[in-house]
Amino acid sequence: LAKTTQPISMDSYEGQEVNITCSHNNIATNDYITWYQQFPSQGPRFIIQGYKTKVTNEVASLFIPADRKSSTLSLPRVSLSDTAVYYCLVGDGNNDMRFGAGTRLTVKP
Amino acid sequence: DTEVTQTPKHLVMGMTNKKSLKCEQHMGHRAMYWYKQKAKKPPELMFVYSYEKLSINESVPSRFSPECPNSSLLNLHLHALQPEDSALYLCASSQDNLGAQETQYFGPGTRLLVL
DSSP, X not given: OOOOBOOSXXXXXXXXXXXXXXXXXXXXXXXXXXEXXXXXXXXXXXXEEESSXXXXXXXXXXXXXXXXXXXXXXXXXOOGGGOEEEEXXXXXXXXXXXXXXOEEEEEEO | OOOEEEEOSEEEEOTTOEEEEEEEEOSXXXXXXXXXXXXXXXXXXEEEEETTEXXXXXSOOTTEEEXXXXXXXXEEEEESOOGGGOXXXXXXXXXXXXXXXXXXXXXXXXXXXXX
């Protein structure tokens, strides 16, 4: 089972780009990398998912190097409303759904 | 409609009570999940239902009893809980049961307090 490591917390300012890295040294060939965002007293919300190289959607980008032992979630031009906990999830199709410990992002004005 | 609803929002119960948590989705998803989340911790998977059949039980104590009456509904029956079971209980659904490859849609959760 892949285990993930994320920074416990990060601070940023409005308008900056934020990069959160997740380490997953034991990632398996079939594993996907997924990021979720969670606000207090709400359920997690899907942000982005990838397998290799780079994935971009309307809210974030996900960078995955060739060895796939880590991945980086990139949030462009964050705002105060991006203050949340961000979880990295690594797993395959066998219900291996273990969330990482999460990174608490605080965006300051 | 990409919403998963959960009732009640809050629940306080004694250790001898029997209560149920309810979850509903109308996205046609065939997999539904129960998670438990303690404060400042990540969600922990409890149960997975796939096509209305229990496919995963992550060694959850029998005082938690899941039920899937149909493809849109998921219940979690609670009986003889302990104070350490106090947590946020999250329901989620996904199109199919392909584990971490699937995008999961989460409900807002039920905050449970056991006295």
